[in-house]
Amino acid sequence: MEVIKTKIEGVVILEPKLFKDERGYFFESFSQREFEQKVAPIRFVQDNESKSSYGVLRGLHFQNPPFAQSKLVRVVVGEVLDVAVDIRKNSPTFGQYVSCLLTAENHRQFFLPQGMAHGFVVLSQTAIFQYKCDNFYNPQSEGAIAWNDPQLNIDWQIDPKNVILSEKDKKHPLLSELKSEF
Numbered sequence: 001m002e003v004i005k006t007k008i009e010g011v012v013i014l015e016p017k018l019f020k021d022e023r024g025y026f027f028e029s030f031s032q033r034e035f036e037q038k039v040a041p042i043r044f045v046q047d048n049e050s051k052s053s054y055g056v057l058r059g060l061h062f063q064n065p066p067f068a069q070s071k072l073v074r075v076v077v078g079e080v081l082d083v084a085v086d087i088r089k090n091s092p093t094f095g096q097y098v099s100c101l102l103t104a105e106n107h108r109q110f111f112l113p114q115g116m117a118h119g120f121v122v123l124s125q126t127a128i129f130q131y132k133c134d135n136f137y138n139p140q141s142e143g144a145i146a147w148n149d150p151q152l153n154i155d156w157q158i159d160p161k162n163v164i165l166s167e168k169d170k171k172h173p174l175l176s177e178l179k180s181e182f
Contacts, residue, residue, distance in 0.1 A: 001031070003038045006098040009091070010113035011084045012039055013100050014072075018107060027107060029074070030132070039111055042070060044132040051077075052122045052129065055162040058169065059119015060085055060145045064181045067141035068114035070134040075102040078127030080120040081157050085145065087175075088115035088182045095175055097154055102129075115182045117145050121156045121163065143179075144172040151175050 004013040016027040028034075035042060052058065060083065063069045073082055085097040100110045102120075112118055120129065145152075148160065152175060156163070173179075 001028075001034055001038065008084060008086050008093045008096060008098050008116075010040070010111075011086075011098050011116065012111045014039070014109040014111060016107050016109070029109075030072070035072075040070075040113065042134050044072065044134050046133045046136055047130065048133065049128060049130045051126065053126050053164070054122055054124065055158060055164045057119065057121040057147055057156065057163045057165055059083065060117040060147055060172070061119065062087060062115075062117045062143045063135065063138060064141045064143050065114075067135050067138035068182070069137075070114050071112045071116075071118060071131045072109055073102065073112070073118075073120075073129065073131040074107070074109040075104055076128045076130055077104050078122065078124035079103040080122050080124075080127050080129060082110050082120040083118070083154055083156075084110070084112045085117040085152060085154075085175075086115065087117050087145070087178060091115070095151065097152055099154070117143075119147055121158055123157060144169070145175050145178055146172045149174045
């Protein structure tokens with residue numbers, strides 16, 4: 001596994017070593033030992049999966065402490081643009097974002113430590129998105145910021161008129177209104 005650092009401390013892109021032949025391919029999608037050696041000590045406790053169609057944008061979500069979550073995300077079918085926004089108030093990159101194209105073909109994974117707001121938009125006809133979390137979901141600890149916050153100015157690589165949001169995701173506050181505990 002190759003680890004690619006980003007401009008936000010702790011946010012990394014992981015590229016697995018693929019073994020291909022005439023039958024197809026094989027790769028190790030997760031190794032606790034290698035992850036801890038190359039990225040960070042972690043104990044994942046929950047795996048999640050979603051299926052979405054073109055234009056669906058989920059985010060920008062986070063969990064407040066003590067239920068904050070680190071996430072290791074990947075796409076097994078389709079293509080998404082995945083985004084991490086630093087919401088750690090004392091971070092030199094507070095309010096900045098990093099994006100990563102995750103596809104079934106590139107097999108990349110994106111690791112987001114606690115203190116990141118997370119979202120993704122589907123760029124293919126459909127996508128199946130999987131992620132591991134190091135803490136259990138707690139509805140009372142939910143937090144979010146608006147996907148289209150002008151301060152963030154995220155390039156979602158899709159025309160905003162094609163974005164499909166849940167009713168909940170249409171109502172999130174701006175970063176400047178954020179009341180997170182990070």
